[in-house]
Amino acid sequence: MTQLSCDNLSIGYETGIVVKDLSFSIDSGDYLAIVGENGTGKSTLIKTILGLIKPIKGEIKMDESLKRNGIGYLPQQTIVQKDFPASVFEIVLSGFASINGFRPFYTKEEKEIAKANINKMGLSGYEKYPYKELSGGQMQRVLLSRALCSTTKILLLDEPVSGLDPIVTQEMYELINNLNKEGITIIMISHDVKEAVKYANKILHIGNKVFFGTKTEYLNSDFGKIFIDGGK
């Protein structure tokens, strides 16, 4: 089932187009890696999919069920967050903030799901721990738990491993991969083509040229070969 698709999409800001003529589609359960060098518009694309910026041309078609249940999003961390006084539990629960409309408090059920997500991310016992005293990898897992509270269907990850050391990076990839195996669609931005290609089943390469296709197609294309071999 197609969850998300776009045809000849142009994205960018008021100052100009960043990427044009993008066409791709994602089915439920897919793992899409968006790769490309820095500054090619990967984050812009994610933000357009999320509705944070309006597309310049074309539209993104989304499955109706996604609009109702929301999308999970793991943004890049901001400086503000690194010094923010909040407990792990407070942050994870805020994944429900959009769902509960004008209800001012979280339900018991929401609190239990939040706890379950914290445990799932390997952070049990950390509920009351101050966020700013966690390690970089732990912070990412807290934000991932929060994203899981706002969706059970699709996760958008913006450079989930940036700033993490190699071991923690592998753990993070494994966690994301496990979520994908459970049936959650993954859209992940990465500038590390090799690592991203390892787990993904579809690749969207943004740059001077745009490529969209399955992993095998990408690896066999001249385009993919340059990037994979170039990394050696």
Place this chain on the structure above:
Amino acid sequence: MKELIETISYYFHFPFVWYALIVGVLIALTASILGVTLVLKRYSTIGDGLSHVAFGALSVAAIVGLTNEMLLAMPITILAAILLMKSGQNAKIKGDAQLAMISVGAIAIGYLLINIFPTSSNITADVCSTLFGSISILTLSSTEVIICVVLSVVVLLFFILFYNKIFSITFDENFSKATGINTSFYNYLLAIIIAIVIVLAMNLVGSLLISALIVFPALSAMRVFKSFKSVIISSAIISIFSSIFGILSSILFSTPVGPTIVVVDILIFIIFFIVGLFNTQQTKVKV
């Protein structure tokens, strides 16, 4: 000591002392709660800028001869707050410069107008009391107290009802927006509330010291407390305490109310700063 208590209980026979305490506590409470959000959103100077706008508006109101100057100051300050919020997070440097411009501009125009169209014989005293807070908190009328109580209740209700949304937006605006929270609605609401608190607070500490009411309790609380809820609650308690303590000592020692409260806030900050140093060392050991 006994003498001191007797003097205080003597003063409590006067309604103006009660009025001052009620208004003082309410403003301290609302300003400190908003302060946490503002400091975390890197908007801590917005209080200062808006208070200058309010000063300008009050000057104009005085010249025009409005009996209730708040009628003009409130909408103008709200408008300025909305404009500043609109420039928003994504254009940080621009927003910052904009704030400086509006702030300095408003205070200059206000002072200029007062000088060209003097409304009283003693301009310096007038300006001084608007800027630094006057004894006016001790001359509040019951109407002013009622207005203050009503508006404070509105601010508190807003905060309690939307507490979770405010947390989510403050912590991560992009995530909130992406998952479907109408962030601009809440930002505008927040801007309006801030403007209301600032115009109210001008009665208490004056235009120049409003930032202190917003910033100090929040920063003190953040030194020691690590969760959002505990920071909010402790910042409210700190602020209420320093407000009561400041008002009473200013009556006892005939010092100006605003600066006295701020000095108490500074002292509390120093204490919390030191406590915070020991606290972080402890958690590091625990990890």
